[in-house]
Amino acid sequence: MLIEEASPRQMLEFLVAAGIETPLDEHPVDRFALSVPTPVAEPQRPAAEAQPARMAGGGPAPLAPDAAIMEARRLASSAPDLDTLRSLLDAFDGCALKSTASRLVFADGTPGAPIMIVGEAPGRDEDEIGRPFVGRAGQLLDKMLAAIGLTREHVYIANTVPWRPPGNRTPTPQEIAICLPFIARQIELSAPKILLTMGAPATQTLLGQKEGILRLRGRWFEYAMTGRTIPALATLHPAYLLRQPSQKALAWRDLRALSTRLRNSG
Ligand code: URA
Numbered sequence: 001m002l003i004e005e006a007s008p009r010q011m012l013e014f015l016v017a018a019g020i021e022t023p024l025d026e027h028p029v030d031r032f033a034l035s036v037p038t039p040v041a042e043p044q045r046p047a048a049e050a051q052p053a054r055m056a057g058g059g060p061a062p063l064a065p066d067a068a069i070m071e072a073r074r075l076a077s078s079a080p081d082l083d084t085l086r087s088l089l090d091a092f093d094g095c096a097l098k099s100t101a102s103r104l105v106f107a108d109g110t111p112g113a114p115i116m117i118v119g120e121a122p123g124r125d126e127d128e129i130g131r132p133f134v135g136r137a138g139q140l141l142d143k144m145l146a147a148i149g150l151t152r153e154h155v156y157i158a159n160t161v162p163w164r165p166p167g168n169r170t171p172t173p174q175e176i177a178i179c180l181p182f183i184a185r186q187i188e189l190s191a192p193k194i195l196l197t198m199g200a201p202a203t204q205t206l207l208g209q210k211e212g213i214l215r216l217r218g219r220w221f222e223y224a225m226t227g228r229t230i231p232a233l234a235t236l237h238p239a240y241l242l243r244q245p246s247q248k249a250l251a252w253r254d255l256r257a258l259s260t261r262l263r264n265s266g
Helices: 008-017 065-078 082-091 124-129 136-146 173-190 200-207 238-243 245-264
Strands: 115-119 155-159 194-198 220-225 228-235
Touching: 065 082, 065 173, 082 173, 115 173, 115 200, 124 136, 136 238, 136 245, 155 173, 173 200, 173 220, 194 200, 194 245, 200 220, 200 228, 228 245, 238 245
Parallel strands: 115 155, 115 194, 194 228
Antiparallel strands: 220 228
């Protein structure tokens, strides 16, 4: 059978359908053809002249993952309030997701609200607007909150990672580890009475669990911050519920448990 050659438009449509929507450069790079430069020993410069490592394009070289985690910890722990934390995160270059995202997606809702919700990562709509949960999953989240008499203003919302992963893929364990000090400090500074984790990445990362979300949802955990712990409930992510609407009853059960606990917490 003769296979027709795809037109440039068909190829583009195929790439978009495969989730590849973010051009990283003007021209394709054949990385197999690039030769690995042999390191040449440079004469030692006096310490006063030493410059930060720079990429060929002029930007700073990305930090190695361990160094990025250390830097994230140092910066996050130095933030005395949420505004400072946001500025420090916005200026932080240690997570590669920042280079493909359009902007930082820090938080929505009311800082200091009794409930803090942590999702996975911004999607396309969030990346465009700069606020978490504004797309279809966010609209469902609003309905879920309304079902227990709450609006966005009654909660504070953030994500495990604050930059959109390309094509909405799941953030890698390394990206999550690098961003963890920031979301942990964000929880600490907002100081909710109850934490609600939505989906596997937020639940496993923040609550130190390994099981799948269908086993973890509906269960209460203790979330430890410096000097105190708060109750944390795991539930299903609204994006999952959009794909599996029959599971909404489980999320509804979780939200009722959340509402009861909040009422009893005084
Ligand atoms: N899904 C998330 O986990 N977070 C968002 O902000 C949007 C969709």
